[in-house]
Amino acid sequence: MTTFRQLGEREVIRRLARLVPDRADVRVGIGDDVAVVGHAGAYDLLLTSDAVIENTHFLPDAPPESIGHKAIGRVLSDFAAMGGEPLWALVDLVAPAETPVEWAESVYRGAARLAARFHLAIVGGDTTGGPVRELHVFGVGRLPAGEAVLRSGARPGDVLYVTGALGGSLAGRHLDFEPRVAEGAWLREGRWATAMMDISDGLLVDLERMLERSRAGAELQSQRVPVAPDALAAKDGRSPLEHALGDGEDYELLFAVPAARVADFEAAWKARFKLPCSSVGTITAEPGRLVLRDRTGRVLTPGRAGYEHFA
Numbered sequence: 001m002t003t004f005r006q007l008g009e010r011e012v013i014r015r016l017a018r019l020v021p022d023r024a025d026v027r028v029g030i031g032d033d034v035a036v037v038g039h040a041g042a043y044d045l046l047l048t049s050d051a052v053i054e055n056t057h058f059l060p061d062a063p064p065e066s067i068g069h070k071a072i073g074r075v076l077s078d079f080a081a082m083g084g085e086p087l088w089a090l091v092d093l094v095a096p097a098e099t100p101v102e103w104a105e106s107v108y109r110g111a112a113r114l115a116a117r118f119h120l121a122i123v124g125g126d127t128t129g130g131p132v133r134e135l136h137v138f139g140v141g142r143l144p145a146g147e148a149v150l151r152s153g154a155r156p157g158d159v160l161y162v163t164g165a166l167g168g169s170l171a172g173r174h175l176d177f178e179p180r181v182a183e184g185a186w187l188r189e190g191r192w193a194t195a196m197m198d199i200s201d202g203l204l205v206d207l208e209r210m211l212e213r214s215r216a217g218a219e220l221q222s223q224r225v226p227v228a229p230d231a232l233a234a235k236d237g238r239s240p241l242e243h244a245l246g247d248g249e250d251y252e253l254l255f256a257v258p259a260a261r262v263a264d265f266e267a268a269w270k271a272r273f274k275l276p277c278s279s280v281g282t283i284t285a286e287p288g289r290l291v292l293r294d295r296t297g298r299v300l301t302p303g304r305a306g307y308e309h310f311a
């Protein structure tokens with residue numbers, strides 16, 4: 001017998017993905033931020049689901065509105081990662097029978113507030129009893145057929161960018177982050193990004209996933225990684241850079257732009273968004289080789305990679 005802990009999330013997914021049926025209209029199945037299916041004429045549909053679980057993704061005393069915000073925000077962030085438009089969501093609520101209804105109402109108020117801002121309708125779901133509180137969100141979005149920005153499109157020479165700043169989100173940002181839906185759609189519409197994903201498990205771990213799908217490598221420059229104030233404030237013996245590289249739950253976008261378009265891209269971004277966008281490195285040719293250098297060119301070995309589920 002092999003446990004989830006022994007295998008790790010990536011290998012568990014690989015093993016389970018071998019068991020699922022396919023169809024001719026599935027454009028992108030398991031392995032990207034969302035599934036892309038071709039079934040709506042001029043549009044592809046985007047399908048994604050996500051769970052937030054008590055004591056794993058939120059503590060029992062977390063503000064209930066922020067739990068709803070987080071559950072919807074994670075799904076919106078995955079749509080953003082494809083450049084997609086959110087449409088509909090189903091929400092499953094699992095809770096012990098003693099749970100106050102007022103708690104659930106507050107969760108739904110937080111979910112509804114964020115969903116409404118992005119024109120995401122909540123159209124159904126399920127409520128059921130269970131040992132801990134859980135919120136599961138299944139979302140449907142769309143984008144013009146064939147235009148999803150996948151993880152697989154990065155090419156050697158492309159410049160890597162991240163939005164916002166990274167690290168230390170457990171101090172609070174993981175409960176009230178802003179999904180980058182407008183930014184993702186803009187990147188797709190301008191055809192700026194060759195590959196894109198959201199950073200949910202930490203820059204290093206998520207970049208590895210992009211490199212795997214793109215069959216490429218990357219070089220990161222440590223001094224260019226945007227470090228969030230929460231990461232600078234953390235006092236736990238790990239450096240701000242380690243937090244920025246590995247903490248996860250940032251829900252920022254990571255994407256690649258062809259080198260020839262970098263100057264135009266940076267000017268267009270600054271004209272359109274106040275949100276900072278930082279170039280952090282470049283895509284290289286050797287598949288899977290991820291190198292991190294400091295400003296003197298020395299290769300750094302990060303102490304701890306990103307968040308690994310089941311570890």
Ligand SMILES: [Mg+2]
Nearest residue numbers: 033078198200
């Ligand atoms: Mg994602």
